[in-house]
Amino acid sequence: MLITFLYWAAVIIVALLLLAFAFLVYSYRKHMSNLPKPDGRMLEHKPVPGEWSDSAVTFTWVGHSTILIRMFGTKILTDPVLGEQLGIRIAGVIPVGPKRFTPPALQPEEIGEVDLILLSHAHMDHIDLPTLRKLATRNIDVITAKNTSGLLRRMPFKSVAELEPGQTVQTADGLTITAIPVRHWGNRFPWNTDYGYNGYIIEKNGVRILYPGDTAYISMSFIREQFGPIDLAFMPIGAYKPDSYQRAHCTPEQAWQMFKESGAKWLVPIHHNTFVLSQEPVDEPLERLLTAAGAERDKIVVEKQGETYTLPTTEQS
Structure with missing residues (x-):
């Protein structure tokens, strides 16, 4: 009697799991059917970080929210995501998630060893574990959001520090990193309700x-x-x-407004033209930002992946 009961209980549990999986697949496919389907794009620019000066602030937009910065000799990498596809693998085999339609401007070996990796939050388009595993060495420090350092616990980084908005850390090579509040959310999965999310102010030698x-x-x-x-x-x-x-996401017009409110001199738009995550046409964000900027569009200094820019106030003659 007990064996029969356990048998049917197992059958019911398996059936419920299969139904749940089928519902997730259906929901994902329905969601994807409403999104743009751009053709793959080629890079127009190729950065050469080895040529950047240690006496200036130079950077390139690698793609999505990944930026490589050389700030007076210190190499910083933000939210590194260099893989071809985001998401998870069901049963370790079947990939589920958006694919990249613009390749990264740099591969891990071209980036080389950095001094600091900044992670803003645990969403898969900001913390990509396969990318981080490729980059990890004993010489790299990592700063990440509250309760997210566990995602990196098996990776051989020099250090992993968590910050909350309002907290500041100074690095050995003279950087000051301050976490600031933003309006977003941090869950990687539905149950990670305690994961934090940050923006950052990066300072060195008077440049912010x-x-x-x-x-x-x-x-x-x-x-x-x-x-x-x-x-x-x-x-x-x-x-x-x-x-x-x-x-959780600003419009291009709101991004321009926040830029103006911050009092910053130069603007670089990110988080677009890399993965299809939403329903707007893939070229629309930049077009709307340029329209919002109007006569001040010259303040937007990088528009495409791989473009390299050196802050004028830091250039050495």
């Missing part, structure tokens, strides 16, 4: 960089008031359609 990670509109006036002049701001501009997405 704003990296908000991912955010919906939030007044950035406090940046100028708290930190003083900002030299460079990276702003996310994609993943805002349908309108419900704007609870």
